Amino acid sequence: MSDKIVKGLNITKEFNGVPVVKNIDFWVKKNQFLTILGPSGCGKTTTLRMIAGFETPTSGQLFFEGKEITNVPPYMRQINTVFQKYALFPHMNIYENIAFGLRIKKTSEKDVATKVAKMLELVNLSGFEKRSVNSLSGGQQQRIAIARALVNEPKVLLLDEPLGALDLKLRKEMQIELKNMQKELGITFVYVTHDQEEALTMSDKIIIMNQGEIQQIGSPTDIYNEPENAFVADFIGESNIFTGTMLEDFRVKFCDREFVCVDKGFERNEMVDVVVRPEDVRLVPKSEGLLTGVVKSVVFKGVHYEMLVTENDREWMVHSTTMEREGTEVGLLMTPDDIHIMCKEG
Amino acid sequence: MVGKWLKRLYTILMFGFLYAPIAVLAIFSFNDSKSTAKWGGFTFDWYKSLFQNDLIMRSLYYTILVAIIASAISTLIGTFAAFGLYYMKPLKQKVLLNVNSLPILNPDIVTGISLMTLFVALNIKLGLITMILAHVTFCIPYVVLSVLPKFKQMPSEMLEAAMDLGATPWYAFRKVIYPEIKPGIITGALIAFTLSIDDFVISFFNTGSGVSNLSIAIYSMARRGIKPEINALSTLMFITVLILLLILNKRTKIEEI
Amino acid sequence: MIKRLASGPYLFWLIMFIIVPLLMVFGYSIVQTDSSGNLSVSFSNFARAFDPIYITVLGRSLKIALEATAICLLMGYPMAMILAKMNVKYRTFAVMMFVVPMWMNFLLRTYAWMTILGKNGVLNGILSFFGLPQVQFLYSEGAVLLGMVYNFLPFMVLPIYTVLMKMDSSLIEAAEDLGGNKVTVFSKVILPLSIPGVLSGVSMVFMPAVSTFVISNLLYGGQYMLIGNLIEQQYLVVNDWNFGSAVAMILMALILISMAVMNKVGGDNPEDRGTGLW
Numbered sequence: 001m002s003d004k005i006v007k008g009l010n011i012t013k014e015f016n017g018v019p020v021v022k023n024i025d026f027w028v029k030k031n032q033f034l035t036i037l038g039p040s041g042c043g044k045t046t047t048l049r050m051i052a053g054f055e056t057p058t059s060g061q062l063f064f065e066g067k068e069i070t071n072v073p074p075y076m077r078q079i080n081t082v083f084q085k086y087a088l089f090p091h092m093n094i095y096e097n098i099a100f101g102l103r104i105k106k107t108s109e110k111d112v113a114t115k116v117a118k119m120l121e122l123v124n125l126s127g128f129e130k131r132s133v134n135s136l137s138g139g140q141q142q143r144i145a146i147a148r149a150l151v152n153e154p155k156v157l158l159l160d161e162p163l164g165a166l167d168l169k170l171r172k173e174m175q176i177e178l179k180n181m182q183k184e185l186g187i188t189f190v191y192v193t194h195d196q197e198e199a200l201t202m203s204d205k206i207i208i209m210n211q212g213e214i215q216q217i218g219s220p221t222d223i224y225n226e227p228e229n230a231f232v233a234d235f236i237g238e239s240n241i242f243t244g245t246m247l248e249d250f251r252v253k254f255c256d257r258e259f260v261c262v263d264k265g266f267e268r269n270e271m272v273d274v275v276v277r278p279e280d281v282r283l284v285p286k287s288e289g290l291l292t293g294v295v296k297s298v299v300f301k302g303v304h305y306e307m308l309v310t311e312n313d314r315e316w317m318v319h320s321t322t323m324e325r326e327g328t329e330v331g332l333l334m335t336p337d338d339i340h341i342m343c344k345e346g
Numbered sequence: 347m348v349g350k351w352l353k354r355l356y357t358i359l360m361f362g363f364l365y366a367p368i369a370v371l372a373i374f375s376f377n378d379s380k381s382t383a384k385w386g387g388f389t390f391d392w393y394k395s396l397f398q399n400d401l402i403m404r405s406l407y408y409t410i411l412v413a414i415i416a417s418a419i420s421t422l423i424g425t426f427a428a429f430g431l432y433y434m435k436p437l438k439q440k441v442l443l444n445v446n447s448l449p450i451l452n453p454d455i456v457t458g459i460s461l462m463t464l465f466v467a468l469n470i471k472l473g474l475i476t477m478i479l480a481h482v483t484f485c486i487p488y489v490v491l492s493v494l495p496k497f498k499q500m501p502s503e504m505l506e507a508a509m510d511l512g513a514t515p516w517y518a519f520r521k522v523i524y525p526e527i528k529p530g531i532i533t534g535a536l537i538a539f540t541l542s543i544d545d546f547v548i549s550f551f552n553t554g555s556g557v558s559n560l561s562i563a564i565y566s567m568a569r570r571g572i573k574p575e576i577n578a579l580s581t582l583m584f585i586t587v588l589i590l591l592l593i594l595n596k597r598t599k600i601e602e603i
Numbered sequence: 604m605i606k607r608l609a610s611g612p613y614l615f616w617l618i619m620f621i622i623v624p625l626l627m628v629f630g631y632s633i634v635q636t637d638s639s640g641n642l643s644v645s646f647s648n649f650a651r652a653f654d655p656i657y658i659t660v661l662g663r664s665l666k667i668a669l670e671a672t673a674i675c676l677l678m679g680y681p682m683a684m685i686l687a688k689m690n691v692k693y694r695t696f697a698v699m700m701f702v703v704p705m706w707m708n709f710l711l712r713t714y715a716w717m718t719i720l721g722k723n724g725v726l727n728g729i730l731s732f733f734g735l736p737q738v739q740f741l742y743s744e745g746a747v748l749l750g751m752v753y754n755f756l757p758f759m760v761l762p763i764y765t766v767l768m769k770m771d772s773s774l775i776e777a778a779e780d781l782g783g784n785k786v787t788v789f790s791k792v793i794l795p796l797s798i799p800g801v802l803s804g805v806s807m808v809f810m811p812a813v814s815t816f817v818i819s820n821l822l823y824g825g826q827y828m829l830i831g832n833l834i835e836q837q838y839l840v841v842n843d844w845n846f847g848s849a850v851a852m853i854l855m856a857l858i859l860i861s862m863a864v865m866n867k868v869g870g871d872n873p874e875d876r877g878t879g880l881w
Contacts (some may be wrong), residue, residue, distance in 0.1 A: 054506050074509040087507035091525040100521075101511035152511060347794055353685050357697075360682050364704050365751070367715030372723055374718065381723045423612045430610025442610075445617050448625070451862055455813030455831050457852045459838050460624035463848075467627060483620040486613065546710055546817060551838070564710040568821055580711045587706040595699055 004063075005030045005188050006051060006156055011060035013046050020046050022212040023060070028190055029055035033190045035199040039235070044192045047209070048144050048158050052081045057125070065155070075104075080149035081158040085165070086141045088133045094120075094144055095129040101152040119147040122181070139170045146181075157187045163198065175202055196236050200224065208232050229342050230273035237277065240316050244274040244341070252341055255291055255314060258333075263341035274341045278306070278319040280338035289331015291316075296323045311317060368584055375577035392578040399575055405563035408474070409543055412559060416481035417538035423482070424489025424538075425531050431490065432497035446487045455584070457484060465552065472554035478551040481542045488541065489534035496530030497523075539550035625855075648849035655743040657833065657850070664830040667744065668813035671751035671757075675808045676801065678752070679759035683800075684793075686760070687767035698764065705757045713750050713821050720746055720822070747829075751812045758807040766800030767793070790816035802865050810858055830854055 006028040013021040021043040036044040049055045050062060062070045069077060080101075088097050098116045107115070120126045123143035133141065140307045142162060149157055159178075163171045179202050182189045193199055196291030199206050200220045206213040208223065208231075216228040227233035230241045244254030249264035254274045266272060286292050293311030300306075305323045307332060309316045316332060324330055361515035375393070379386025396402060432440050449457050461483065465476045506528065507519035553562065560579075567573045635645040651657070686698055704712065719725045720740035727737050740746060770793070778792045816831030828836075830850065837847030 007590075052510060054509075074506070075512045075514055079510075081507070081510045084505045085502055087501055087503040089504065089507075090501060090521055100508070100513075104512040104517065150512065251502055357685055358679070361700065363753070364701070364756070367712065367719060368704060368707070369710070370719055371715050374725075384728060413645070423616060426609040427613030430613065434610070442614075442617065445621060448621055451810075452625075452860060453810065453831075453854055453858060455814050455816065455834055456625075456628070456855045459834065459847065459851055460628045461620065463627045463631065463844070464620070464624040464839070479620065481753060483616065486616060532861065540706070544706075544708060561708060561710050564708065564714060565817065565821075568710065568714045568717060572721060572723075576711070576714055577644055577718070580707070580715065583711065584703075584707055588703055591703055591706065593693065 003030045004028065005065055006190070007063040008047075008050075009032045009063070011047070011050065011057045011062065013043070013050060013055060014058045017060065017077065019052075019058075020212055021057075024209075024212075024214050026207055026214065026217070028188055028239050029205075030188055031186050031191045033179065033191065033204045035193060035201060035203035035205070036209060037193060037196060037235075038215075039194055039197040041211075042209040043197070043212040044194075044209050048081075048160055048190060048192045051156070052079055052158050053077050073138060078154055079156045079158060080146050080152050080154035081160065082142075082149050082162045084160045084162065086145040088141055088144060088148070090133050092133070094125075094133070094136075095128065097133065097144060098148045098151050100148065105152075112288045115151050116147075119151045123147045138165050139174070142166065142174065146178075150181075150185070150187070154187065156190060157182075159189060159191045161193055162191075163193075164197075171198075178327050179200065200236070208235065210235070227275065227340065227342065228270055230275060230344075233275040233340065233342070234275075238276065238317055240281070242274045242276075242314070242336045243344075246270045246272050246341065250336075252339065256289060259290065259339055260336045261341055262337050263339075266341070266343075271344050273344055275340040275342060276316075276334055276338055277340075278317040279304075280334055281316060281318045281320075282333045283307070283309070283318060283320055283322075283324055284331040284333045285333045286329050289333050292330040293332060295326050295328045295330060298323055298326055311316040368580070371577045371580040372502075375574065375581045377574070377577075380572075380574060382595065392573065392574040393582075396575045396578045396582075400557075401563050401567075402560070402575065405558050405560045408557055409478075409561075412474070412478055412481055412549075413539050413542035415478050416485055416542045417535050419478075420482045420485035420489050420538045421531060424486045424534055425493050425527070427486070428490050428493035428497055428527070428530075431494055431521070436442040443490075446490055449484045449489075450487050450491075452546075454484075454547035455551075458548040461548065462551040472552060473557045476552045476554070477549055477557060477559070480548050484545070484548055485538035485541055488537045489531075492534035492537060493527055493530040496527040500526045505549040579600065628851055631844050632852045633849075634845060636845070648845050649853070651846055652849050652853055660828045660833055661830055661853075663828070664813050667748055667751070667829070668809050671748055671755065671812045672805055672809045674748070674752050675756050675759040676805065679756055679804065680763055680801070683760045683763035683767055686764050701760060702755055709754060710817065710821075712754055713818055716746065716750050716753065717741060717821060720749075741822060742824045744823070747819050750809075750822045751815070752816040754818065755808040755812060758811075759804040762803040762807065763797055763800040766797045770796055802868065806862055806865055809861070811857070814854055857865045 004027040008024060008026045010023050011021055012023050024043075024047070026047075031258055036047060038044045042098055046055060050057055053069070053072060053076075054069060060070075061068055064077065064079070074169055089100065092100070098119055099112045102115060116124070116129070117146045120128060122289060123146055125140060125147070126139070126141055128136070128144075136144065142165075145162070152246075163174050163179075164319065166174060175198060178189075191202065192200075200223075203220055205217065206220055206223050207217050210231050216223055216232045218226075223232065224236055227236060230239075231241045234241055242254045244252050246252050246263075246266035246269065247258065248268060249266075252259050252261050252263070252272065252274060283289075283295075291311050293309040293316060296308045296310045296315070298307050300323075301319075304321050306320045307318045307320065307324060309318055309332065311332060318332070366432070376388050376390070377386055378389035378391065431442060434442070458480070461476075461480045462472070465479075470476055477532060493599070500523070504522050505515075508522040509515065513521065536541050545559070546565060549559050550562055553559075558566075564576060564579070567576060610877070617759075632648050632692060633644055634642050635647050635648065636642055682701075686694065689697055717724070720854045721727070722737065722739065724741070737790065774792055774796070775788060778788045783791065813829075813851055814831050816829060819829045819832055831854075834847050834850050834854065837843045837850065841847075
């Protein structure tokens with residue numbers, strides 16, 4: 001119990017009567033890197049803003065170290081935020097930006113100087129004290145925003161899509177840096193993103209949200225390998241999703257054919273979603289496949305080829321290191337444990 | 347080549363048109379004759395009698411007094427209004443901004459008589475107070491319109507970022523928001539001040555006996571015909587405006603660099 | 604909470620000093636007092652405004668305001684273009700010199716023309732110097748028109764200048780590159796793109812011109828009745844506030860409607876208006 005630093009109970013948030021977050025429960029453990037992942041408009045940012053204190057839940061309770069903070073204003077929470085667009089104060093130089101929180105706490109000028117210097121070193125921007133905000137690149141501004149938040153020694157750091165505005169290469173670098181920082185400093189991170197790859201590489205735990213509801217909570221491996229529903233499967237990596245019928249335990253019918261699978265415990269003839277990951281489908285000569293189709297398009301993706309195969313009127317996405325020509329008739333093959341069965345949504 | 351000379355000629359004609367009347371006033375302010383048709387020798391007499399003219403001196407005092415008070419009040423109210431408007435729901439903001447633009451779009455005479463109607467109905471004696479109230483009314487919208495864009499230009503989440511770092515809302519306003527919107531506030535205050543100094547129509551309907559600003563004084567004097575003191579006054583005002591603008595221009599240039 | 608508190612005084616002010624007074628004027632305009640002092644709701648004030656005498660006044664106001672606007676546009680557009688194309692070295696100064704007269708008191712600017720046009724004025728002085736007969740320039744419709752053009756010309760030039768300055772020069776280059784000669788480039792690119800500036804200039808000239816009573820009072824004398832004079836007289840001389848209010852409502856409707864129409868036509872952003880001043 002005590003290691004749950006932030007906890008939300010039955011949290012609902014409505015804007016003008018429209019629910020954006022619907023009765024969710026969640027918790028963040030101390031020193032955890034938690035990511036809230038979901039498409040835009042899923043309520044992830046609103047959830048983060050409630051933890052920060054910028055929004056008050058319409059109903060439900062928020063706890064911080066066991067104490068209720070539902071109605072505590074943001075400036076009285078030991079939580080700091082790194083904003084999506086950095087929100088650095090343009091009329092202050094870098095030093096004053098980082099010192100902002102310390103000055104409110106009436107820190108002595110000597111301590112301010114030491115702490116700011118330490119922070120700048122942490123984010124590899126020593127010597128930038130006198131620079132103006134506008135003279136910095138996006139990546140540098142991002143680091144300053146992180147330094148400005150961390151200098152207050154928050155117990156929880158909230159990050160709202162902090163890498164969204166950076167280019168791909170910089171984003172990859174920052175992902176690693178952020179993760180290292182979190183480990184070194186031992187601070188709890190709550191990270192919001194819509195980038196599933198980012199979530200999978202950085203997080204200890206992921207909360208997947210859609211339309212204001214939590215779809216799944218779990219470790220990156222759990223979520224990737226055992227998505228709880230078709231939404232999660234589709235959102236985490238690309239997937240082929242088909243509607244099927246569970247004939248009996250270990251036997252499912254989809255794409256007009258019966259397959260053997262490893263799932264059980266469904267009702268007889270229950271409608272289910274069947275998920276097959278593109279990398280789990282093998283292209284074999286026509287006669288050896290469980291299904292047959294025609295290669296419709298081929299795109300080279302660097303490490304693999306992405307092919308679309310038309311099977312009857314359905315489309316399959318297949319990832320493979322070997323290429324088949326467009327128009328080739330092929331067989332599709334998958335093993336029973338490549339076939340994931342999940343309950344229909346709703 | 348011809349085009350270039352045509353342009354120069356046109357520019358000269360236009361500036362001539364703009365400045366000829368002012369030049370005429372300036373020249374005749376030194377004319378030792380009441381007539382503007384002939385030159386009767388050089389004199390400073392009109393300047394002397396201008397400074398001895400009780401009506402004009404009193405009006406000058408009231409003009410400046412009203413302008414200072416009205417621009418101060420309207421800047422204060424307008425700045426906080428812009429702050430409130432910025433965080434308001436879009437629909438409510440839109441409605442208020444439409445009402446805000448009424449005194450700007452409405453002819454001055456309509457604003458003037460409507461305020462007069464109000465003051466008479468409330469049984470407030472027309473005079474200094476009503477004039478200040480009227481000036482504040484037509485200044486506020488301009489202050490709002492010059493401060494609000496500064497809020498909109500402000501990087502988003504400024505207020506939240508400050509509060510996140512432990513600042514109370516008031517501290518955040520002083521340390522983060524105020525420095526960002528300061529140029530807008532100064533512009534707004536300057537607009538309010540100039541509008542107030544320059545106003546005639548609204549003041550005309552909302553002032554009472556004994557209290558008049560320069561515009562009203564000039565109007566009542568001009569209606570009775572040509573007064574050489576007014577020529578002297580115009581010349582002084584022109585020089586003041588010119589110097590002020592030159593200073594302002596210098597200052598903005600330095601800031602640009 | 605604080606956000607709401609901040610706009611409190613403003614809300615009060617809007618309601619108390621903008622909405623309520625306008626409603627009161629509206630109230631006056633639809634009320635009539637009969638001989639025994641009883642009040643009744645009636646549209647007779649509006650009906651009276653359509654009396655031929657007052658229709659003439661309204662027509663005259665519209666005509667002279669439109670004339671002033673057209674002259675300002677014809678004189679101002681070329682000036683705005685010249686200013687916009689001027690060498691940067693002189694431009695700031697030239698624009699400033701254009702603004703200076705605008706900062707002079709409006710009454711003084713109008714008064715200046717009294718000195719020039721008057722019976723013993725400068726123009727007549729020049730005429731008599733050459734032995735020519737005296738002419739009555741002042742107290743004519745032309746004098747009023749001149750006064751309007753003189754007073755409001757900068758309001759036409761500045762918005763057009765601002766739009767022309769903001770115009771992306773690569774658009775003009777593109778048009779030239781595509782083979783447009785000077786006339787085509789102007790009529791197909793520059794002019795259409797400057798329409799927002801023209802519209803805001805037009806409204807900034809037309810609006811004060813149609814509602815003025817100062818210019819007509821000073822440069823024409825008491826008899827020349829524009830709609831502004833009519834309102835002023837009803838309020839301050841005749842003391843018939845009901846009729847004065849009705850005329851004021853008509854003027855207000857006229858202006859708000861023409862503004863709305865112009866905004867529709869131009870898709871013009873009111874915040875752009877007059878930015879050239881600062």
